[in-house]
Amino acid sequence: MVFEWVHLAIVLFLAAGALLGALPLVASRFLAPRSSAKDLGLPYECGIRPHGPARVRFGINYYVYALLFLAFDVDVLYLFPVAVYYPHSPGWTVFWEFIVFLGILALAVLYFLKKGVFTWPRKITF
């Protein structure tokens, strides 16, 4: 690899960014007084000792959001090769195929809209 000054600049930039983050931490360790107390390490700062287990039941109706995400994530995955090929494609064929694909995705969005997923207070009943 040929040495170019821009490489050095990038490395310096990286070092400066790391220093920007680390310097206050290190400086406060050396320059600031340290406090140690009985209740310093409590996880919550409400003034009351926390009680009860930390694991609580997660609302099951959040699965809808996971489902939505997964569906559109897979769609985006399929769209990556389309994006790569699209500038080299002739004519309008790819465009219309793309529109059909997006239309089916839009049907899924419409389904969820009618189910009430996008309005928060409504309970999801399947």
Add this chain to the structure above:
Amino acid sequence: MSHATERLLIDLCRQSGKCIVHNPCYPITGSCVDISIDAPTLLDAARLLSDLGYFLEDVTAVDVSEGIWLIYHFDRWEASQRVTLRVFASGEPPSAPSLSAIFQGADWHERECFDFFGVRFDGHPNLKPLLLPDDIEAPPLLKTSGKRSVLGLIPIERWVEDSTKIRGAAS
């Protein structure tokens, strides 16, 4: 309206046989109905008032020479038709039935009475001190001297002993 409530309450109390009706004196007390009942009738009376659409305003207590006198205030949303129920907390420690199953707002008021007067409420879901720390020894608002009698606190002309004598109550 308040007379109707009074009549209904008196009818209810007549089944248990004991109630004392007071002349409420609205300009002085702000109450339209003022009745002393006994502790077993309290839950029925509270249910009756809840069905009639009253909400619970306050649960407080007075340390008198006859014991601890609990005072309940109920009122309506539409017009000011305050109902006062007075109950003696009996026993050692003084106890009374809890209204928190009927009126959820009674929960904290009863905790406050427990805190300051030491009154135990039977059936209360969470009888812990509300305002005072947990390790307080004696309830602070109990009088050590200077207790008055209920006769002194409500003037004698406001006591109506026989409930049939007032305002054509149905017998």
Add this chain to the structure above:
Amino acid sequence: MAEKNHVLNPAETTIDPPIVRIKPVQDILDLCRSMSFWPMTFGLACCAIEMMAVGMARFDLARFGAEAFRPSPRQADLMIVAGTVSRKMAPAVVRLYEQMPAPKWVMALGNCAISGGPFSFEGQYGIVEGVDAIIPVDVYVPGCPPRPEGLLEGLFALQQKITGRRWWPLPEKAVLS
């Protein structure tokens, strides 16, 4: 104060001095800290309204660098105890004071936080008579409630305690015409 009913547990905090103790550096740091307090809102009663008034436009606290009120003790360095501390609340005050990182200061705002105020009497059962019974206080601002200018003067007094001098002009005597 009447403590026959229960025991007040004061805060147990040890503050270790900094490792690097070069005086000019520490002086500059003290100046920077005193010009940018991050108060922790500990408004318990009426004095909290005065504290809020100080944070608002008329008696602007932002001029003196202290407008970043943090609700969390871990991000604050000045604890303004504004109001009456009840015995039920006392352990929470102590815990929150212990959760503040060093350097930390405490301002007792109002008579209730200084000495119990109107609630100090023989046989007091529910109020801590003075928050300095449970946490160490650096500046006391008397009043019931103190004026917002009083809180500002308390802030200046704390700056004087930390840096050694007062940085803002003294208020002029009012000229009665």
